[in-house]
Amino acid sequence: MDAFIPRHCEEEIRAALADTSAVIIQGARQVGKSTLAQSVMGSEDRYVTLDDSDTRFAAEQDPGSFVESNSRACLVIDEIQRVPSLILSIKTAIDRDRRPGKFLITGSANLLKVKETSDSLAGRAETINLFGLSQAELEGVKSTFIDRLMGGEISGFAQSDLTKREYVDRACAGGYPEALKRVGKRRERWFDEYVRLIVQRDALDLSNLRKLGELPKLFALLAGHSAEPVNNTTLSRGTNISQASIPSYLELLETMFLIHRLQPWSTSLAKRIGRTPKLYVADSGIEARLLNATPTSLMDLRTYARTGQLIEGFVAEELRKMIPLSQCEPKLYYYRDLEKREIDFVLETSDGRIAAVEVKAAQSVNTMDIRWLQYLRELLGTRFVGGVLLYAGQETHSLGDRICSAPVSSLWRTGGSVN
Numbered sequence: 001m002d003a004f005i006p007r008h009c010e011e012e013i014r015a016a017l018a019d020t021s022a023v024i025i026q027g028a029r030q031v032g033k034s035t036l037a038q039s040v041m042g043s044e045d046r047y048v049t050l051d052d053s054d055t056r057f058a059a060e061q062d063p064g065s066f067v068e069s070n071s072r073a074c075l076v077i078d079e080i081q082r083v084p085s086l087i088l089s090i091k092t093a094i095d096r097d098r099r100p101g102k103f104l105i106t107g108s109a110n111l112l113k114v115k116e117t118s119d120s121l122a123g124r125a126e127t128i129n130l131f132g133l134s135q136a137e138l139e140g141v142k143s144t145f146i147d148r149l150m151g152g153e154i155s156g157f158a159q160s161d162l163t164k165r166e167y168v169d170r171a172c173a174g175g176y177p178e179a180l181k182r183v184g185k186r187r188e189r190w191f192d193e194y195v196r197l198i199v200q201r202d203a204l205d206l207s208n209l210r211k212l213g214e215l216p217k218l219f220a221l222l223a224g225h226s227a228e229p230v231n232n233t234t235l236s237r238g239t240n241i242s243q244a245s246i247p248s249y250l251e252l253l254e255t256m257f258l259i260h261r262l263q264p265w266s267t268s269l270a271k272r273i274g275r276t277p278k279l280y281v282a283d284s285g286i287e288a289r290l291l292n293a294t295p296t297s298l299m300d301l302r303t304y305a306r307t308g309q310l311i312e313g314f315v316a317e318e319l320r321k322m323i324p325l326s327q328c329e330p331k332l333y334y335y336r337d338l339e340k341r342e343i344d345f346v347l348e349t350s351d352g353r354i355a356a357v358e359v360k361a362a363q364s365v366n367t368m369d370i371r372w373l374q375y376l377r378e379l380l381g382t383r384f385v386g387g388v389l390l391y392a393g394q395e396t397h398s399l400g401d402r403i404c405s406a407p408v409s410s411l412w413r414t415g416g417s418v419n
Helices: 010-019 033-039 053-061 063-067 086-096 135-139 145-150 164-173 184-206 212-224 232-237 246-255 284-290 301-325 367-383
Strands: 022-026 046-049 075-078 103-107 125-129 259-262 278-281 331-336 342-348 354-359 384-391 403-407
Touching (some): 010 022, 010 033, 010 125, 022 033, 033 046, 033 075, 033 103, 063 086, 086 103, 135 301, 145 342, 145 354, 164 284, 164 301, 184 212, 184 246, 212 232, 212 246, 212 278, 212 284, 232 246, 246 259, 284 301, 301 331, 301 354, 342 367, 354 367, 367 384, 367 403
Parallel strands (some): 022 103, 022 125, 075 103, 354 384
Antiparallel strands (some): 259 278, 331 342, 342 354
């Protein structure tokens, strides 16, 4: 995988640069932010990276002159979180000149969660999150899964020629472009070095938490509890971090886009709803490596639960990548109540439509697999537009009113080729 792969949000970035003074591309390190930023640059635009020590020193010493160094074109500033104080000078420059396309900024931390920057660009910048490569981007297609599902068009999802082993292979590979260029031990070494650098360098830039040395252990522990509600007691027992401090470390990992927390969905129609967010490692490839899991080991029947966890995380990331590109842009949740009814993913649009997605790593399905989709359908009535059970088989089947089973590949094999 050496050729540049077009990113689906590139059109959105170009549109934002045409009418907004500053555009921020933010996401984890190595997801392709720098490559994407350079691909949308014009010939007169200037690119600088704050990973370069000399450039970083200049920005720290004279931030005002630094941000005005390309005043008639676009200044592309890479890895802005290395000098967060620079944001104040960018704010001043924008207030002085509201010309659109003045700054294109990338950051490997969520700037909305970094204290020095959270308020400075409000109303002055548009933020676009960039994830690892989606399966649709890798296959050169544009998915219509979200809009079809929210539109109640659940019949006719594509059959698949992918096997369970191929889904496991894709999940273990993840979405980082550099990791996808490697295979076997070379990919494992890349993941190891990536995690080491992130938690040792970027964490120090962003936080003064006292026990950052425990971050690698916490991150590995989280991989073992991915796709589960957060349990601070369990996480504290597995590390040398107090239970009261665990939320601060989780916030740091989320700020660096290494994990994400999925909030529970609730409705007044259902009582006794769980309130704890569910946690996912943000890339299934990193998750697999933290678990020391390989495609071969995950095909062993003794690792069935671990395989299911990984495939669920893989689907979670595919949905997160698709939602911003959909027409309806639903919110993503999960459902769990105190009667132990649980649905992996619930999607809700601003006009109140609800859809649900269940995920199974099995190659066949049965009636027990859809019982909570049926429950939600009866609970919500006409608000429920569709439920899909995604599984590792190859066929699509109607399973009753507004419910079907479909291969996991239906997430991306529902659109045409990219122009």
